[in-house]
Amino acid sequence: MHRRDALLLPAALLGGTIGRARAQGSRVAPPPSRFIVPYGAGNITDQVARVLAEAMVPRWGGRMVVDNQPGAGGMLGLLNLTRAPADGSTFAMISVAALAISPHLQKPARYDPFTDLSPICGVSVSSSFLCVNAALPVHSLAELVAYARARPESDPIFYYSPGNATVPHLNLENLRRSLDFPMQHVPYRTSAAGNTDLLANRVQVTIDSFSITLPHMQSGALRPLAYNAPNRHPDFPDVPTFAEAAPGVAMLNAWQALFFPRGTAAPVVEAAARDVIATIDTPAFAAKLPIGTQPFVLGPQELAAYMRADSERLGRLVADIGLQQD
Incomplete structure (x- = not known):
């Protein structure tokens, strides 16, 4: 019913x-x-x-x-x-x-x-951040790309999404392909499950919904690298938009x-x-x-x-x- x-x-x-x-x-x-x-x-x-x-x-x-x-x-x-x-x-x-x-x-x-x-x-339209676990030694999208390229093939960076063909999955795959750097996708059934593993550093990267990542960006457990919106977020003024960090890469907002x-x-x-x-x-x-x-x-x-x-x-x-x- x-x-x-x-x-x-x-x-x-x-x-x-x-x-x-x-x-x-x-x-x-x-x-x-x-x-x-x-x-x-x-x-x-x-x-x-x-x-x-x-x-x-x-x-x-x-x-x-x-x-x-x-x-x-x-x-x-x-x-x-x-x-x-x-x-x-x-x-x-x-x-x-x-x-x-x-x-x-x-x-x-x-x-x-x-x-x-x-x-x-x-x-309505929803914004999102590219986030990494704060233990990852990168502080920008350019550093993430360089770090991922430098890692051995047997020890890749993992990114999570709340399932295959979801907006976060396609956004990260589009970003990875556009900038030509390796990451491995780990699909979860829910955002909550993926975020739990992100916080535990079992996966390292996501572009999940704002409501999922915001509390952990505020606590410092996650580090934002880029914002998927036309303008920078007022609470994170030092985080560039994707247009600034990756010019020409068209990201999708839900x-x-x-x-x-x-x-x-x-x-x-x-x-x-x-x-x-x-x-x-x-x-x-x-x-x-x-x-x-x-x-x-x-x-x-x-x-x-x-x-x-x-x-x-x-x-x-x-x-x-x-x-x-x-």
């Missing part, structure tokens, strides 16, 4: 909200009432979805059901969205992995995000965005995008997001183009690595 939570307002207020919007000509259909989240409760996408659902109540009113449908890295909920009615009643928040990575692993692909979904807008099923009328998509962007593009929304996460303000056409660029780039990387679905 799916976990369902509801944000409720009185029916009279719901009717009044929709009635006023229709009278003003600003809404072409009632706002969505069902919100699919293809991940388990507590996942970063689920956390962002609940912040958004609460933030949309003053604008949309009414009853929005947050419907967690975890499974297959987001594929289960995404497939269920494609089968939902294209009437604007159901939308989903989906992360980049299910949109730009998973389709390249499936033979044959079970869905095409470009033809089976109608992009609404971006919502992002989340909203989608309707394919065939949803353009005016419905555009109305939802306007409402959501007006909500997320505010300091109040940003302040409630999980740590290391910022608003990701893209309209429908911008989101589609961004998704295609990430998909093409990551598809090439998946093919080069030779990854297949587990």
